[in-house]
Amino acid sequence: MMWMLELPPFVPFYIGAFIALVSRGPLRAAIMLAIPVLSAIHLWMVPEGVYLQFAFLDYQLIPYRVDKLSLMFGYVFHIAAFIAIVYSLHVRDTVQQVAGMLYAGSGLGAVFAGDLLSLFVFWEMLAVTSVFLIWARGTRRSYVTGMRYLIIQVLSGISLLVGALFYGAENGTLEFGYIGLEGVAGWLIFLAFGIKCAFPVLHNWLTDAYPEATVTGTVFLSAFTTKVAVYALARGYPGTELLVYIGAAMTCFPIFMAVIENDLRRVLAYSLINQVGFMVVGIGIGTALAINGAVAHAFNDVIFKGLLFMSMGAVLHMTGRINGSELGGLYKTMPRTTVLCMVGAASISAFPLFSGFVSKSMVMTAALENGFDWIWLLLLFASAGVFHHAGIKIPYFAFFAHDSGIRTSDPPANMLIAMSISALLCIAIGVYPSALYSLLPYDTGYNPYDATHVLAQTQLLFFAALAFVWLNLRGLYPPELPSTNLDVDWLYRRVFPTAVRSLLSVIWTLDSTIRQTIRLRLDSFLGHLARRYEGPSDLLSRTRPLGSMVMWVAVLLATYLFLSFVG
Amino acid sequence: MENEKTFLFDNPHNVKRILHILYGCCAVLFVLDFVIRRHTIHSWENLWGFYAIYGFVGCVILVLVATWMRKFIMRPEDYYDDEGRADFEDSADDGLPNKDSAAGGHDVDA
Numbered sequence: 001m002m003w004m005l006e007l008p009p010f011v012p013f014y015i016g017a018f019i020a021l022v023s024r025g026p027l028r029a030a031i032m033l034a035i036p037v038l039s040a041i042h043l044w045m046v047p048e049g050v051y052l053q054f055a056f057l058d059y060q061l062i063p064y065r066v067d068k069l070s071l072m073f074g075y076v077f078h079i080a081a082f083i084a085i086v087y088s089l090h091v092r093d094t095v096q097q098v099a100g101m102l103y104a105g106s107g108l109g110a111v112f113a114g115d116l117l118s119l120f121v122f123w124e125m126l127a128v129t130s131v132f133l134i135w136a137r138g139t140r141r142s143y144v145t146g147m148r149y150l151i152i153q154v155l156s157g158i159s160l161l162v163g164a165l166f167y168g169a170e171n172g173t174l175e176f177g178y179i180g181l182e183g184v185a186g187w188l189i190f191l192a193f194g195i196k197c198a199f200p201v202l203h204n205w206l207t208d209a210y211p212e213a214t215v216t217g218t219v220f221l222s223a224f225t226t227k228v229a230v231y232a233l234a235r236g237y238p239g240t241e242l243l244v245y246i247g248a249a250m251t252c253f254p255i256f257m258a259v260i261e262n263d264l265r266r267v268l269a270y271s272l273i274n275q276v277g278f279m280v281v282g283i284g285i286g287t288a289l290a291i292n293g294a295v296a297h298a299f300n301d302v303i304f305k306g307l308l309f310m311s312m313g314a315v316l317h318m319t320g321r322i323n324g325s326e327l328g329g330l331y332k333t334m335p336r337t338t339v340l341c342m343v344g345a346a347s348i349s350a351f352p353l354f355s356g357f358v359s360k361s362m363v364m365t366a367a368l369e370n371g372f373d374w375i376w377l378l379l380l381f382a383s384a385g386v387f388h389h390a391g392i393k394i395p396y397f398a399f400f401a402h403d404s405g406i407r408t409s410d411p412p413a414n415m416l417i418a419m420s421i422s423a424l425l426c427i428a429i430g431v432y433p434s435a436l437y438s439l440l441p442y443d444t445g446y447n448p449y450d451a452t453h454v455l456a457q458t459q460l461l462f463f464a465a466l467a468f469v470w471l472n473l474r475g476l477y478p479p480e481l482p483s484t485n486l487d488v489d490w491l492y493r494r495v496f497p498t499a500v501r502s503l504l505s506v507i508w509t510l511d512s513t514i515r516q517t518i519r520l521r522l523d524s525f526l527g528h529l530a531r532r533y534e535g536p537s538d539l540l541s542r543t544r545p546l547g548s549m550v551m552w553v554a555v556l557l558a559t560y561l562f563l564s565f566v567g
Numbered sequence: 568m569e570n571e572k573t574f575l576f577d578n579p580h581n582v583k584r585i586l587h588i589l590y591g592c593c594a595v596l597f598v599l600d601f602v603i604r605r606h607t608i609h610s611w612e613n614l615w616g617f618y619a620i621y622g623f624v625g626c627v628i629l630v631l632v633a634t635w636m637r638k639f640i641m642r643p644e645d646y647y648d649d650e651g652r653a654d655f656e657d658s659a660d661d662g663l664p665n666k667d668s669a670a671g672g673h674d675v676d677a
Binding site: 256257259260332365368380400450451455456457458460461462463464465466468469470471476477481482487 | 576586589590592596599605606608618622624634636637639640644
């Protein structure tokens with residue numbers, strides 16, 4: 001049994017990826033389904049502790065360490081991997097299947113890594129494996145987007161590596177525990193986590209890349225990368241007040257973008273940032289309740305955001321369209337998908353009895369209890385906003401609104417089963433939160449279902465819905481338009497390339513002007529010399545007798561001779 | 568389309584019914600504020616209808632501001648479409664469609 005304990009959870013996934021590479025058909029499907037199940041059972045029996053460590057150069061490396069925080073993410077990653085694999089059973093693309101397994105394994109490796117160097121390795125593996133889920137789409141747009149995604153992810157990894165080396169030099173250890181914003185190391189690692197966590201301004205890789213991935217790839221992507229970053233922040237920077245403000249900004253700005261975005265999977269990408277914002281606020285507050293809230297919300301978000309991405313993926317898969325402006329009326333032919341999507345929408349909107357409610361309310365309560373009044377107001381606004389764009393807009397424009405005339409059917413059974421598992425989990429956690437709470441790092445005795453919370457949240461949501469209805473009836477609601485909305489990526493996709501191009505052209509013009517001028521000057525100088533001294537008896541055309549040359553050579557040699565005597 | 572059966576919301580009465588249920592729920596929830604005694608942390612929570620008004624006003628502001636933002640940040644759909652062409656020798660012949668070409672979409676990840 002001992003060797004079983006020592007088997008880190010990423011190993012079965014990496015082995016599974018290898019088997020998926022060499023097998024095909026039903027065998028491949030069976031193996032891919034069995035691995036998360038077996039690995040989850042194994043993980044369930046693993047008690048907390050350090051199971052693997054060895055010395056590397058001067059440092060102790062801990063590739064496998066288990067505690068309550070990492071276990072929580074480990075469990076949900078297994079659930080997410082299983083659901084995503086079921087959802088993608090119909091896919092006949094080895095690249096995607098292998099990349100998905102490796103990606104899930106890398107996420108697990110990262111949350112069980114006990115030192116910064118092991119974390120770095122899995123951090124980069126996450127980037128390198130996931131980009132294939134984007135490239136697998138096979139369009140030029142996905143190729144370019146994937147490149148941008150990879151560059152930004154690798155930059156995050158480099159920041160982590162340099163930060164880790166500084167950290168090791170400062171503290172004499174690479175163990176991954178509390179880091180804090182002190183010194184260069186603290187800030188570099190913070191930046192690395194911040195990029196992967198989609199901090200404002202650093203967020204654009206997410207909304208750029210996730211909607212360009214394949215139908216099934218996005219489901220994988222939505223689960224792991226950002227949640228690994230949330231985990232890393234929760235371990236390295238709990239109670240860092242800066243995170244409260246960063247998180248509040250993350251909850252608020254994406255909802256504006258989401259309201260006017262046309263690509264419904266991009267709307268979900270924005271709302272993913274919004275949800276991660278709640279987690280970041282919780283980590284920043286840093287009390288037991290707040291950390292519990294952040295971790296529980298990460299757990300729930302993986303499931304309900306996965307469900308929403310799956311339902312929109314089903315729409316894209318069946319209709320080939322994902323823009324709100326081209327969809328509508330799909331409830332007629334995709335009734336099951338509609339209902340499942342609405343369960344996800346209710347969960348992300350934190351309706352009572354759905355999973356978002358039992359975790360988001362912890363962060364909100366913690367913000368109030370710790371005197372972050374303004375932050376609390378912003379979070380409340382963001383809660384209403386998320387209902388608006390993810391809770392109403394997504395199902396409304398895809399399945400209801402005006403009839404687009406598209407007639408299709410519900411997606412293949414495996415997709416429906418995957419969505420149903422997620423939907424059941426959303427409701428189960430919402431109805432019976434104690435099971436989730438018992439897994440959390442701290443015991444706070446928190447109860448979400450009291451009259452105050454339930455009434456407040458229901459009022460907020462119903463009146464947000466009323467606002468949607470009112471705006472729609474008044475014709476004030478912005479119609480879905482085929483468009484591209486500029487975000488921070490405009491800076492590096494347009495402004496920066498244009499600036500570099502015009503800077504280069506300025507340099508080239510300047511360069512050629514300077515060369516031209518110098519050449520002209522030189523020419524005219526030579527011309528001047530020629531004119532001045534090339535007359536019949538001038539300096540340049542004077543003839544000298546051979547004898548004088550011989551004499552000067554003799555003088556030179558005599559001087560050498562003299563010098564050699566003296567020396 | 569002509570012979571198609573009518574669906575739930577093809578009938579405007581059903582849409583009306585849903586809206587009336589929503590209005591009813593909102594009214595009940597607003598009234599409940601006066602009935603249920605809540606334990607509050609922030610003084611604003613004691614204001615009558617605080618959450619209801621905040622939710623409504625917040626969403627209206629959100630949508631109006633977002634609509635206004637379109638003036639600055641909205642561009643045509645093909646705004647970035649020239650990207651990456653330089654990476655391929657002959658953009659017409661690179662074998663990669665710029666978007667999923669098949670309207671059916673079934674081969675998106677086939």
